[in-house]
Amino acid sequence: MRRVGVRGRAMGSDVHVITWSSSSADRLADLALRRIALLEQCWSRFRPDSELSLLNARAGHGPVPVSEDLERLVSAMVAAHAWSEGDVDATVHGAMVAMGYGADFSTIASSAVPSSWDPVPSAGMSGVVVTAGSVALATGVAMDPGAIGKGLAGDIVTSEIDAAGAAAVLVSIGGDVVTRGTPPDAEAWQVSLRDDRTPTRDEIGVISLAGAQRAVATSSTLRRRWAGRHHVVDPRTGSPVATDIVQASVVADCGWRAEAGATVALVRGSASAGWLEERGCTAYLLAEVPVHA
Numbered sequence: 001m002r003r004v005g006v007r008g009r010a011m012g013s014d015v016h017v018i019t020w021s022s023s024s025a026d027r028l029a030d031l032a033l034r035r036i037a038l039l040e041q042c043w044s045r046f047r048p049d050s051e052l053s054l055l056n057a058r059a060g061h062g063p064v065p066v067s068e069d070l071e072r073l074v075s076a077m078v079a080a081h082a083w084s085e086g087d088v089d090a091t092v093h094g095a096m097v098a099m100g101y102g103a104d105f106s107t108i109a110s111s112a113v114p115s116s117w118d119p120v121p122s123a124g125m126s127g128v129v130v131t132a133g134s135v136a137l138a139t140g141v142a143m144d145p146g147a148i149g150k151g152l153a154g155d156i157v158t159s160e161i162d163a164a165g166a167a168a169v170l171v172s173i174g175g176d177v178v179t180r181g182t183p184p185d186a187e188a189w190q191v192s193l194r195d196d197r198t199p200t201r202d203e204i205g206v207i208s209l210a211g212a213q214r215a216v217a218t219s220s221t222l223r224r225r226w227a228g229r230h231h232v233v234d235p236r237t238g239s240p241v242a243t244d245i246v247q248a249s250v251v252a253d254c255g256w257r258a259e260a261g262a263t264v265a266l267v268r269g270s271a272s273a274g275w276l277e278e279r280g281c282t283a284y285l286l287a288e289v290p291v292h293a
Contacts, residue, residue, distance in 0.1 A: 001167060001184050004029045010036045011044070011150055012105055013174030019161060020168040020184055028166050032157050036173065039153045042069045045093065045144050046104045052143065056093070060139030063131060069156075073145060074128065074135050076152045080260040081125040083279075087267040088260045089235035091127065093142035094120040098238070099229050113227040122235035146231075147176070147263065151217055151255030154178030176217040178255040179209045189214075193284060196222040196247050205284065207251060213282065215255040219262035220247040232266050243269030247286040250276060257281070 004025035008015045015036055019029040044050045051070045058064045066074070077090040096102070098120045100113035127138030137143070145152075150173040158180040161169040168181030170189055179189045188210035194201040207216050221241065224231040234241045248265030252258035261281045265272040276283045 002026075003183070003185070006030065006033055008033045008036075010040045011153065011173055012046075013150065014172075015174075016170075016172040017157075018168075018170040018183075019166050020181070021166050024165060028161050028164055028169070031164065032161050032169070032171060035157050035160060036153055036171070039069060039149075039156065042067060043073050043145050043149050043153075045142075052145070055135060055137065056142040059137035059141050063129070063134040063136040065133060066135050071130065071133065071135065072156070073149060073152060074130050074143070076256045077143065077145065077148055078125055078128060078130060080148050080256060083257065084260050084264050086235065087264045088146075088148065089122040089125055090143040090145060090148065091123040091125060091141055092146070092233045092235050092238070093144040094123065095233045095235070095238040096144055096231070099233075099240075100227060101231060105224055105226075105231075115227060119238035121238040147217065147219060147259040148256050150174055150176050151178065151215065151257070151259035154215065154255035176215075176255065176259065177209065178215045178258075180214065182210055191216055193218070193249055195286065196220040197286060197288075207249070207284075209251070212253050212280075213251050214253065215258040216249060216251045217255065217258035217262045218247065218249040219259070219266055221266060222246055232263065234267055241267050243267070244287050245269045245272075245285045246288045248272075249284040251282040251284075253280065 002025040005018045006029040017029050017032040019025045042051045080088040123141045127141040129136040154171040157171050158169050158178050162180040168183045170179045188208040191207045192203050193205040195204045221230045230240045248262045250258050250261035
């Protein structure tokens with residue numbers, strides 16, 4: 001049994017894939033990276049020729065035929081909206097663009113962005129209709145996958161690599177991790193939890209992923225910041241969230257739900273802990289550190 005780890009870049013993030021296999025660990029790891037790249041090509045809102053961008057451009061024109069990958073993404077975003085009771089809303093696209101996040105983060109972080117903007121509340125997922133093989137967007141609706149895309153990519157790729165013969169596989173996209181199987185050299189996958197409140201991002205714990213809980217996602221209002229704002233938006237107001245929680249890591253049964261849970265935690269603050277627990281998720285919440293003179 002061999003362990004192979006490979007790294008790359010996709011979805012604006014560092015990607016790390018680990019595969020265990022008796023005969024094809026290298027091939028499966030390479031296949032996983034290629035599959036993530038294909039999903040990014042389909043789902044990116046920063047690529048004008050992506051299938052998602054083309055779908056957004058057809059808002060108000062009725063059902064648009066879509067690929068299986070895009071149908072799965074939109075279906076996951078609809079499910080995340082329902083599961084989160086509206087806290088996760090992919091139609092925050094307008095809010096993100098209004099705040100200046102209309103290009104890849106590396107681009108906007110180095111660009112001049114106006115210090116003020118007019119908040120754009122979510123258009124609402126009621127304007128998104130998914131049927132077999134097609135998606136219809138209401139006029140004025142555009143979708144931003146946000147972190148749901150990373151989580152779902154992990155779900156899809158780990159499932160496919162598992163089906164292709166891997167004994168165990170881990171996919172990390174931007175530090176958000178989805179796993180399948182158990183590594184032969186341990187009882188569970190071990191994932192470091194780091195503190196964004198410290199400049200060196202100190203390790204403050206280790207999360208074990210095994211059994212039904214096989215994904216963990218972390219969201220933070222302390223990263224991806226520009227011009228005094230950050231990327232986690234309250235869909236009801238169109239403005240960055242501001243609660244007592246600045247970082248949330250959520251362990252769940254799948255990647256997209258872990259991502260949705262982390263967003264819920266930042267939107268609702270510490271009051272989200274019980275809500276998440278009731279839904280089978282484990283949350284690790286960090287409050288803002290008081291500033292002392």
